[in-house]
Amino acid sequence: MNKDKTAAVRIDMKQLIQTAGFRLILLLVFTFVVLSVITGGAFCTFDQIRLIAQLFPEMGVMSLGMMLAMIAGGIDLTVVATADLAGILGCLFMKLIMPADAPMIVQALVLLLTTLVVLAIGALCGAFAGTLIARVGIPAMVATLGASDVILGLAVGITNGSSVKDLPPVLYRTVSWRLFDIVPFPTLVFAVCALCVYIILSKTAFGFKIYMIGANKKAATYSGTDTAGTITLVHMISGMLASVSGLLMCGHFNSARSDFGKSYLTPAILICVLAGVDPNGGKGKVGGMVLAVIILQMLSSGFALFQNISDYYKNLIWGLVLILVMIINVASERRKAKRT
Numbered sequence: 001m002n003k004d005k006t007a008a009v010r011i012d013m014k015q016l017i018q019t020a021g022f023r024l025i026l027l028l029v030f031t032f033v034v035l036s037v038i039t040g041g042a043f044c045t046f047d048q049i050r051l052i053a054q055l056f057p058e059m060g061v062m063s064l065g066m067m068l069a070m071i072a073g074g075i076d077l078t079v080v081a082t083a084d085l086a087g088i089l090g091c092l093f094m095k096l097i098m099p100a101d102a103p104m105i106v107q108a109l110v111l112l113l114t115t116l117v118v119l120a121i122g123a124l125c126g127a128f129a130g131t132l133i134a135r136v137g138i139p140a141m142v143a144t145l146g147a148s149d150v151i152l153g154l155a156v157g158i159t160n161g162s163s164v165k166d167l168p169p170v171l172y173r174t175v176s177w178r179l180f181d182i183v184p185f186p187t188l189v190f191a192v193c194a195l196c197v198y199i200i201l202s203k204t205a206f207g208f209k210i211y212m213i214g215a216n217k218k219a220a221t222y223s224g225t226d227t228a229g230t231i232t233l234v235h236m237i238s239g240m241l242a243s244v245s246g247l248l249m250c251g252h253f254n255s256a257r258s259d260f261g262k263s264y265l266t267p268a269i270l271i272c273v274l275a276g277v278d279p280n281g282g283k284g285k286v287g288g289m290v291l292a293v294i295i296l297q298m299l300s301s302g303f304a305l306f307q308n309i310s311d312y313y314k315n316l317i318w319g320l321v322l323i324l325v326m327i328i329n330v331a332s333e334r335r336k337a338k339r340t
Contacts, residue, residue, distance in 0.1 A: 024275070024291040031295055035302040043302055053183065056297035057190035058252065059264050060289070062245040063271040064197050065238030067289055070272050071201070072231055073214040073281025074133060074140030076238045079268060080261040081151035082125040083246030088155050090118040090247055091164045091171075091256040098168045107170040114171075118243045125151050126239025130232035144235075155258040164256040175251025186248050193241060198286040200237070210234060214281025270322045271296055279326075 036044040062079045069076035094114045099106060125147070132143035177185045201207035209230045212220045221227050245264075250256045275292035277284030303317070 024288055028291055028295050031298050039305050042305055052297050052301050053187045056293050057186035058245050058248050059267055060190045060293035061193050062242050062264055063268040063293055064193055065241035066268045067272050067277050067284050068234050069238050070277050070279060071214045071281060071284045072210050072234045073217055076235060077144040078129045078148040078151055079242040080265045081148040082122055082239045082242040083261045084258050085151050085155040086118045086121040086243035087246030087250040088159055088164055088256045089121055090114050091167055091250050093117050094168055111170050118247050119240050122239035122243025123236045126236035130235030134228035134231040159258055167254055171251045172254040175248060194286050194290055211282055267296055273325050
């Protein structure tokens with residue numbers, strides 16, 4: 001009996017070690033320890049951890065939208081352009097309707113209305129890309145790449161490439177606010193967005209359809225699933241998440257530009273791949289996304305501590321890491337296939 005229990009425990013431990021979540025936790029701990037050591041302890045300070053918590057939601061919320069598109073068997077290259085356009089239009093709208101010397105309650109209402117406008121802009125951008133994919137039949141990568149250029153062109157045209165400044169202070173104050181002077185407001189926003197995406201994927205029929213389309217689109221169509229409507233709605237949700245990220249970036253910089261999110265596209269894809277989202281569709285969990293985005297922000301913040309590493313090398317590093325993670329994932333899938 002004891003031998004059977006020991007064998008069962010060994011099997012459970014082996015299965016636990018093989019899970020993507022366990023490997024991500026190990027990688028998170030390893031990354032934190034290594035960066036703390038090579039920076040001489042500068043990385044493991046409270047201020048540095050709070051800075052990571054302040055910054056990762058901007059990239060994390062955007063990555064959640066990318067994850068939904070990838071689980072559905074596609075990709076969404078419009079997330080950065082949508083974030084920039086939504087942020088610019090949201091800031092212009094806020095400046096237009098904010099009364100001079102408005103009391104706090106009016107400022108809060110204007111910010112709430114601006115958030116709704118920004119979400120609507122994100123949904124429209126997502127609907128545009130989703131329609132090209134689902135209704136017109138253009139492949140997701142080509143459709144979202146073209147849509148990204150159109151959306152970014154609008155953002156540049158509206159601002160003439162300059163910044164939108166002199167924003168009402170309520171946006172900066174809100175984004176800079178911390179719960180109990182510890183938890184940054186953007187972290188709370190990311191938690192809410194991650195919870196919503198988790199509920200969609202795990203607790204709704206719509207989430208099941210997303211997984212089913214990503215796993216086998218033809219079978220999903222034959223089963224009576226409205227694949228076109230589902231894909232369009234997926235991109236609308238992705239656009240809304242990107243617009244939230246854009247508003248957070250505007251609050252962080254206290255301005256809006258058409259190039260704020262330009263460095264986030266490759267990391268957003270890398271986060272999804274690192275989290276275990278299958279680029280071919282049908283696989284991915286929100287829990288893995290949370291761990292992956294924290295790991296990547298830790299690496300980004302760690303690089304920033306080294307003055308001799310230029311920001312221009314970040315894209316090189318992210319690209320190499322993305323290729324390495326993809327090679328590891330492909331090799332792992334091949335081993336699983338051989339065992340099966």
